[in-house]
Amino acid sequence: MVDLDDLSAAIEDGDRDLAVELTVAAIAAGLGPQAILDAMTTAMDDVGDRFQANLIFVPEMLVSARAMREAMARLEPILVDAGIRPEAKAVIGTVRGDLHDIGKNLVAMMWRGARIEVIDLGVNVTAEQFVAAVQEHKPDLIGLSALLTTTMPAMRSIVEALRETDLGGARIIVGGAPVNEEFATWIGADGFAQDAGAAVIVARRLLGPSDAVASGTGR
Ligand code: B1M
Numbered sequence: 001m002v003d004l005d006d007l008s009a010a011i012e013d014g015d016r017d018l019a020v021e022l023t024v025a026a027i028a029a030g031l032g033p034q035a036i037l038d039a040m041t042t043a044m045d046d047v048g049d050r051f052q053a054n055l056i057f058v059p060e061m062l063v064s065a066r067a068m069r070e071a072m073a074r075l076e077p078i079l080v081d082a083g084i085r086p087e088a089k090a091v092i093g094t095v096r097g098d099l100h101d102i103g104k105n106l107v108a109m110m111w112r113g114a115r116i117e118v119i120d121l122g123v124n125v126t127a128e129q130f131v132a133a134v135q136e137h138k139p140d141l142i143g144l145s146a147l148l149t150t151t152m153p154a155m156r157s158i159v160e161a162l163r164e165t166d167l168g169g170a171r172i173i174v175g176g177a178p179v180n181e182e183f184a185t186w187i188g189a190d191g192f193a194q195d196a197g198a199a200v201i202v203a204r205r206l207l208g209p210s211d212a213v214a215s216g217t218g219r
Contacts (some may be wrong), residue, residue: 002026004039011043011071014063019071028181033078037115040075042070044113048197058106061196065109072112086117088207091133092143093125094176096154100147103176106196107143114200116141127161134162139170141203144189145178156187163188171206175199 001027010018014138026036047064050056079085090111094104101123108118119137121129134142142162146155159172174183175198184192191206193199 002029002031004031004035007036007039007071008043008046009041011064011067012046014060014067016063016067016070019067020074021069023074024128027074027078031076033082033084034109037079037084040071041113041115044068044110045200047113048110048200052195052197055143058102061106062109065106065113068113069109084110086114088140088203089117089119089137090141090143090203091119091120091121091130091137091139092145093130093133093180094123094145095145095151095158096124096126098146098148098151100145100176103142103147103196104145107145107175107193107199108202110196111143111203114203116203125158127158130158131161131165134165134167134170138168140207142167142170142172144172145172146174146179149178152178152183159187159189173199173202173206 002022004026006021007022007026007030010022022145023036025065044064047056047061051061092108092111094101095169108120111118119139121133130142144155144158146152155174159174162172173191173193174187175193179192181192191202
């Protein structure tokens, strides 16, 4: 009998092979895809919490996210057959002029772990590219990352361009080392997250019923 707590633990430990093995075994044993998915999401929630609490760091988070991704690849066809869809869709990118993507990639991984489908536009993304992606993909969330003080103005002008577009209710979350809550509010973002763990909390808050500006410092 497969114990789904072992699957959660394998993902938390970043043990790719074991996570895949347990996922395959759980599917073969006829466990429900939703229950298997819940075990994976719970693991990534825990990883996010421990990252925010500085109990683990970027490398540990990366190996957990990789284990989740590989296990998820085995589960995905079953989820599709069962009609289980991601809970939301996000478009994310690092703003124009900025080539830093490690933090943005971590946020994307954590969002995927939280059942958010992520369309990653990469780095050096212009306002026009963000707007086009919003029109094409109709996301629930738009994530902007900036690592340079010199690219913070680009973040501001991208938010302005997005605000001139029909966002269809999509909420804008910003983050990155030089960005803070005050700046996020000033440029008209809906939310600010200090790190990848907080990005999940803020995303969930913004996807909920409240209209309040959301922020997460994780501290
Ligand atoms: Co650059 N770089 N870099 N760099 N680089 C910094 C950012 C810098 C602080 C280094 C320094 O001087 N001490 C400095 C910026 C100074 C400033 O503006 N205040 C700097 C500089 C100046 C530059 C260049 C201009 C250097 C040069 O060429 N003269 C140049 C710029 C290139 C460009 O972008 N146009 C440059 C280039 C590079 C590399 C290409 C060599 C490389 C990037 C590789 C890559 O990303 N693929 C690089 C790196 C690696 C760094 C440091 C060392 C590490 C950044 C990083 O990945 N951190 C960085 C110094 C440092 O931080 N110690 C530095 C780890 C990552 C997990 O954290 O990205 O902060 P972070 O992401 C966090 C949070 O910020 C948050 O969650 C993440 C996970 O917790 N977060 C979000 C990020 N995005 C978010 C989005 C959200 C929510 C949360 O919602 C959507």
